[in-house]
Amino acid sequence: MKRVIAMKVTVYGAGNQKLYTDELNLPERYGGEAPYGGSRMAMEFAMAGHDVILAEPSREFLDDEQWSMVEEAGVTVTDNDKEAASEAEVAVLFTPFGKGTFSIAREILPELPEGSVIANTCTVSPVVLYYVLEKELKLERTDVGVSSMHPAAVPGTPQHGHYVIGGRPTAELDMATDEQVSRCAELAESTGKKAYIVPADVTSAVADMGSLVTAVALAGVLDYYYVGTQIIKAPEEMVEKQILMTLQTMASLVETSGVDGMAAAINPELLVKSARSMHLLDEQEELDAALKKISDLNDDVMKWIEGAEVNHTDLVAAQALTGELKTVIGDRAAEGTIRRCMRKMFE
Amino acid sequence: MKRVIAMKVTVYGAGNQKLYTDELNLPERYGGEAPYGGSRMAMEFAMAGHDVILAEPSREFLDDEQWSMVEEAGVTVTDNDKEAASEAEVAVLFTPFGKGTFSIAREILPELPEGSVIANTCTVSPVVLYYVLEKELKLERTDVGVSSMHPAAVPGTPQHGHYVIGGRPTAELDMATDEQVSRCAELAESTGKKAYIVPADVTSAVADMGSLVTAVALAGVLDYYYVGTQIIKAPEEMVEKQILMTLQTMASLVETSGVDGMAAAINPELLVKSARSMHLLDEQEELDAALKKISDLNDDVMKWIEGAEVNHTDLVAAQALTGELKTVIGDRAAEGTIRRCMRKMFE
Numbered sequence: 220m221k222r223v224i225a226m227k228v229t230v231y232g233a234g235n236q237k238l239y240t241d242e243l244n245l246p247e248r249y250g251g252e253a254p255y256g257g258s259r260m261a262m263e264f265a266m267a268g269h270d271v272i273l274a275e276p277s278r279e280f281l282d283d284e285q286w287s288m289v290e291e292a293g294v295t296v297t298d299n300d301k302e303a304a305s306e307a308e309v310a311v312l313f314t315p316f317g318k319g320t321f322s323i324a325r326e327i328l329p330e331l332p333e334g335s336v337i338a339n340t341c342t343v344s345p346v347v348l349y350y351v352l353e354k355e356l357k358l359e360r361t362d363v364g365v366s367s368m369h370p371a372a373v374p375g376t377p378q379h380g381h382y383v384i385g386g387r388p389t390a391e392l393d394m395a396t397d398e399q400v401s402r403c404a405e406l407a408e409s410t411g412k413k414a415y416i417v418p419a420d421v422t423s424a425v426a427d428m429g430s431l432v433t434a435v436a437l438a439g440v441l442d443y444y445y446v447g448t449q450i451i452k453a454p455e456e457m458v459e460k461q462i463l464m465t466l467q468t469m470a471s472l473v474e475t476s477g478v479d480g481m482a483a484a485i486n487p488e489l490l491v492k493s494a495r496s497m498h499l500l501d502e503q504e505e506l507d508a509a510l511k512k513i514s515d516l517n518d519d520v521m522k523w524i525e526g527a528e529v530n531h532t533d534l535v536a537a538q539a540l541t542g543e544l545k546t547v548i549g550d551r552a553a554e555g556t557i558r559r560c561m562r563k564m565f566e
Numbered sequence: 567m568k569r570v571i572a573m574k575v576t577v578y579g580a581g582n583q584k585l586y587t588d589e590l591n592l593p594e595r596y597g598g599e600a601p602y603g604g605s606r607m608a609m610e611f612a613m614a615g616h617d618v619i620l621a622e623p624s625r626e627f628l629d630d631e632q633w634s635m636v637e638e639a640g641v642t643v644t645d646n647d648k649e650a651a652s653e654a655e656v657a658v659l660f661t662p663f664g665k666g667t668f669s670i671a672r673e674i675l676p677e678l679p680e681g682s683v684i685a686n687t688c689t690v691s692p693v694v695l696y697y698v699l700e701k702e703l704k705l706e707r708t709d710v711g712v713s714s715m716h717p718a719a720v721p722g723t724p725q726h727g728h729y730v731i732g733g734r735p736t737a738e739l740d741m742a743t744d745e746q747v748s749r750c751a752e753l754a755e756s757t758g759k760k761a762y763i764v765p766a767d768v769t770s771a772v773a774d775m776g777s778l779v780t781a782v783a784l785a786g787v788l789d790y791y792y793v794g795t796q797i798i799k800a801p802e803e804m805v806e807k808q809i810l811m812t813l814q815t816m817a818s819l820v821e822t823s824g825v826d827g828m829a830a831a832i833n834p835e836l837l838v839k840s841a842r843s844m845h846l847l848d849e850q851e852e853l854d855a856a857l858k859k860i861s862d863l864n865d866d867v868m869k870w871i872e873g874a875e876v877n878h879t880d881l882v883a884a885q886a887l888t889g890e891l892k893t894v895i896g897d898r899a900a901e902g903t904i905r906r907c908m909r910k911m912f913e
Contacts (some may be wrong), residue, residue, distance in 0.1 A: 415836040421832060427811075428800070428805075431786060431789065435852055438860055441863070443776060451590070451775065452589075460913075466783065466816050469771070469813050474810050474883055485764070485768060506782055510785075532885060533884075533885065538879060539906070540888065540891070561883075564886070
């Protein structure tokens with residue numbers, strides 16, 4: 220067994236247990252028991268031998284019995300975010316979606332010890348978190364890193380067997396040192412869970428709720444790649460271009476016209492007929508299931524799609540465009556534009 | 567029954583029957599009989615009462631018996647592309663992929679009669695065809711339009727029950743008049759097939775081979791949209807952003823790093839674990855099938871993925887970026903850049 224070196228860890232946000240048990244009905248749907256969320260993460264870190272603080276100003280998020288469980292696991296509870304930051308080698312943000320998380324991050328950054336790493340969970344993209352703090356990270360706190368400790372499931376449920384850790388991003392932003400990334404991975408693994416290190420800007424696609432779409436689309440892409448290159452024997456490059464084109468077309472139509480507008484433009488009835496011709500193997504189960512699903516849309520869904528508007532869309536290869544932009548206005552000026560368009564996608 | 571007004575139609579390209587029967591094994595795989603492809607389209611147009619020319623310089627693409635079938639259907643066969651254009655109210659390009667099609671299109675454009683419409687099939691995007699001819703279409707031949715008569719299946723197989731017609735594009739290019747689009751739709755319907763009018767720049771995503779990917783991804787998107795908004799009750803806007811983000815991330819990773827690089831970045835093993843948490847309904851068959859498929863990748867595929875490199879990628883919302891580009895360098899200058907990046911996607 221790997222020897223665990225105790226770390227000082229602060230978890231921000233305990234998780235609203237009423238939401239988990241009453242509204243989302245987790246005990247019945249997934250199993251496990253309250254407290255779920257940030258408080259469960261804190262308990263698991265403490266039980267792995269770390270020195271853990273849970274910062275939560277909303278006392279009502281847990282009932283008295285649940286708070287006792289947290290403390291019995293060895294977690295120190297506080298309502299003071301700033302104080303909780305002062306020794307945190309890892310500061311995990313299990314905080315609300317959007318601005319709430321930004322203001323906590325801004326508040327604690329000056330208080331963090333030398334070399335600390337801030338890790339998001341499911342409520343914000345690590346890239347957006349980095350951009351929100353970028354000025355301070357580049358001037359005053361060059362020692363602090365940004366990574367992820369994304370549970371990709373609700374902590375406290377049996378599904379939570381892994382963490383997604385934000386590694387070196389594909390866009391070469393200087394978000395965290397290798398040591399800071401490894402520190403997050405070690406913290407995750409010390410709880411007996413598996414740590415997956417993924418480029419920081421890709422974590423959202425594989426760890427947030429939308430991972431359903433990523434998984435289904437990946438199955439379709441791999442199926443088509445095989446059929447296209449091995450059965451139809453089309454050139455690899457052509458098959459890859461087609462994959463880029465279909466995914467980019469769908470993404471851009473959703474961006475300008477919503478899911479209903481995208482579906483209206485691509486016309487499910489037609490799509491079933493076209494895609495059926497690509498059924499060339501005995502086993503293309505994801506295609507069978509997809510064709511069945513989109514052949515069988517109920518009247519409400521069809522009305523919603525048929526009533527949608529398709530807005531102006533410039534269908535372009537996005538990476539070709541970022542490349543052209545850098546050539547036309549220069550790398551430095553392009554950087555600002557690219558950042559704004561990245562935030563439009565992740566925020 | 568709708569009264570059919572006879573049109574003058576020229577089909578360019580008969581289709582290589584050896585490829586269809588010997589290599590692709592269509593009679594066994596799909597049914598139907600040779601001649602398949604452009605020659606079958608020409609036969610069907612002629613049998614619907616139109617005045618049809620089939621232009622094909624490669625006599626060896628059909629055997630003698632097949633050529634007789636074409637002529638018995640009432641089609642005039644020629645090897646002279648230019649002459650075949652002179653009366654064509656609709657000129658259908660069932661011509662080779664890429665440059666072959668461009669040079670035929672350029673050669674016949676000056677010969678076409680007033681108000682003619684050029685229609686692509688599966689070998690070129692109508693948008694690319696438009697851009698290739700744009701100078702002439704904007705100066706000398708403002709009367710000629712560009713649309714599609716995309717069979718979205720191999721003509722001659724029982725699967726070919728419809729045509730995809732290129733309508734007004736989402737990018738507001740002035741490609742064809744409403745009458746020219748209707749003319750293509752009427753030609754399609756006169757053969758007893760259904761005509762689907764789709765924005766010209768969207769036809770590739772729903773009619774080419776990659777429609778397999780579009781169909782499977784659409785099933786995933788609609789599933790997640792329902793689960794996200796109705797079961798998890800997340801705000802619609804947030805669910806839509808997640809869909810944009812997942813599709814855009816995959817598209818851009820394929821663009822910079824290929825299918826293997828994309829799969830390496832998103833990590834199939836991790837993805838299965840994350841997406842499984844989104845199984846919240848009894849019936850999510852496309853998700854079940856996708857999870858099964860990507861859990862079960864064989865060793866060769868896993869080696870291919872694990873050996874892949876993930877290259878620099880700037881993950882941005884593409885439509886936000888085209889918008890910024892127009893603001894920064896002006897609509898006119900942006901137009902040229904957008905056009906190049908559109909061709910990079912469709913060509």
